[in-house]
Amino acid sequence: MATDALTIWGRANSGNVMKVLWLCEELSIPFSRVDAGGTFGVTKEARYLAMNPNSTVPTIEEADGFTLWESNSILRYLASTRHGGAALYPNDPRERAKVDQWLDWILGVLNPNVTLLFWALVRLPKEQRDEKAFAKAHAESIRLWHIAEEQLEGREYLCGAFSIADIGIGALVHRWHNLPLERPDLPRLAAYYERLRQHPGFRQHLDVPLS
Numbered sequence: 244m245a246t247d248a249l250t251i252w253g254r255a256n257s258g259n260v261m262k263v264l265w266l267c268e269e270l271s272i273p274f275s276r277v278d279a280g281g282t283f284g285v286t287k288e289a290r291y292l293a294m295n296p297n298s299t300v301p302t303i304e305e306a307d308g309f310t311l312w313e314s315n316s317i318l319r320y321l322a323s324t325r326h327g328g329a330a331l332y333p334n335d336p337r338e339r340a341k342v343d344q345w346l347d348w349i350l351g352v353l354n355p356n357v358t359l360l361f362w363a364l365v366r367l368p369k370e371q372r373d374e375k376a377f378a379k380a381h382a383e384s385i386r387l388w389h390i391a392e393e394q395l396e397g398r399e400y401l402c403g404a405f406s407i408a409d410i411g412i413g414a415l416v417h418r419w420h421n422l423p424l425e426r427p428d429l430p431r432l433a434a435y436y437e438r439l440r441q442h443p444g445f446r447q448h449l450d451v452p453l454s
């Protein structure tokens with residue numbers, strides 16, 4: 244069992260786990276990670292379900308027994324409780340609201356489309372691909388990445404300064420640029436991807452072959 248103050252439950256190739264790992268590197272938060280989900284199982288065990296009834300990863304567990312699921316809620320919580328977090332999740336209500344806006348858009352709007360493409364091209368056998376759903380998700384992803392491209396005009400990061408919104412979108416940016424897909428030329432998004440790749444936490448946890 245984990246000995247560090249913070250335990251992260253979840254397999255390292257989950258995009259939603261990756262973002263939590265990246266934030267921990269960014270804020271130098273000590274943690275232990277326990278493999279769970281996918282082929283590791285664990286998430287249907289009673290102990291895990293008591294922490295996270297969704298049977299999904301990630302879940303975090305503090306030394307005092309506090310637990311939390313939903314990856315973006317975990318980003319907000321860690322940035323709010325750990326030293327240095329305010330730089331990535333501003334206290335000013337309007338600045339914070341913009342970060343929240345992008346985090347919600349990433350998880351609720353962008354993620355379902357890019358994840359459908361990722362599963363179809365990386366995780367599922369070709370014969371299981373729903374071509375109609377695939378084409379729709381591809382077209383929708385292109386529309387959504389154009390929104391990110393517009394947002395990046397004159398900004399190095401989604402909200403200007405580097406924030407947990409960038410940590411939330413990082414795995415999707417990486418997948419989008421590495422999936423065998425037709426992609427429109429989006430130069431600001433491509434430059435943004437290279438900028439994210441300069442972060443040690445991104446290099447360590449996200450910049451890996453798709454699996």
Ligand SMILES: N[C@@H](CCC(=O)N[C@@H](CS)C(=O)NCC(=O)O)C(=O)O
Pocket residue numbers: 257258259260279280281286298299300301312313314315350
């Ligand atoms: N909205 C949730 C989604 C959690 C989720 O669906 N996680 C996936 C991995 S990215 C999962 O647990 N899949 C089942 C598994 O790995 O066993 C979050 O952001 O944490």
